[in-house]
Amino acid sequence: MKKFITATLIFFFLAMGTMFLWGFIDKQSKESSTPVPPTTAGSSNQNSSSSSSSTSSSSTAPPTPLEKTYSMSELSSHNKASDCWLDISGNVYEVTSYLDYHPGGADIIIMFCGQDATKAYNTKGGNRGSHSSRANATLAGYKIGVIK
Numbered sequence: 649m650k651k652f653i654t655a656t657l658i659f660f661f662l663a664m665g666t667m668f669l670w671g672f673i674d675k676q677s678k679e680s681s682t683p684v685p686p687t688t689a690g691s692s693n694q695n696s697s698s699s700s701s702s703t704s705s706s707s708t709a710p711p712t713p714l715e716k717t718y719s720m721s722e723l724s725s726h727n728k729a730s731d732c733w734l735d736i737s738g739n740v741y742e743v744t745s746y747l748d749y750h751p752g753g754a755d756i757i758i759m760f761c762g763q764d765a766t767k768a769y770n771t772k773g774g775n776r777g778s779h780s781s782r783a784n785a786t787l788a789g790y791k792i793g794v795i796k
């Protein structure tokens with residue numbers, strides 16, 4: 649009888665241990681497989697303190713000394729899906745790597761690569777209203793400078 653109880657207890661603890669490990673491994677693999685859109689952060693000449701200025705950059709504020717400036721003609725040469733820059737409210741965004749993550753689809757952005765996309769962005773390409781504050785925060789991560 650004693651042997652039976654000992655065996656039952658060992659079996660119980662082994663089963664509990666396996667279930668715990670299983671749950672833990674499952675949780676880890678779910679966390680690591682969540683897709684995160686890449687940003688261009690670090691590839692521009694902005695430092696982290698100047699990027700805070702991009703939150704207030706919806707207006708055409710004069711560039712800070714650290715911000716890179718681009719002419720409209722330079723912007724217009726980045727006009728394709730494999731190299732897509734947007735001018736939104738006088739700020740320049742390099743959104744190539746974001747295209748595939750756009751909830752509204754890549755094509756709607758691709759039409760505006762190399763152009764002033766302010767109106768398109770603010771109306772979601774028509775009368776669909778403005779983008780959310782989450783979208784504005786995502787956009788800020790792709791800023792590479794301002795229009796001269």
Ligand code: HEM
Pocket residue numbers: 734743746750751752753756757760765768769772773774776778779780781782783786787790
């Ligand atoms: C040419 C510019 C763009 C146009 C015409 C456009 C249009 C749209 C459309 C049609 C939708 C889906 C429909 C809807 O939610 O009502 C959408 C959703 C969204 N877009 Fe764009 N988009 C543009 C650029 C961007 C950029 C550059 C970003 C970020 C880097 C962005 C981020 C988002 C996000 C996060 C959503 C989900 C809804 C929200 O949070 O507002 N979009 N967009």
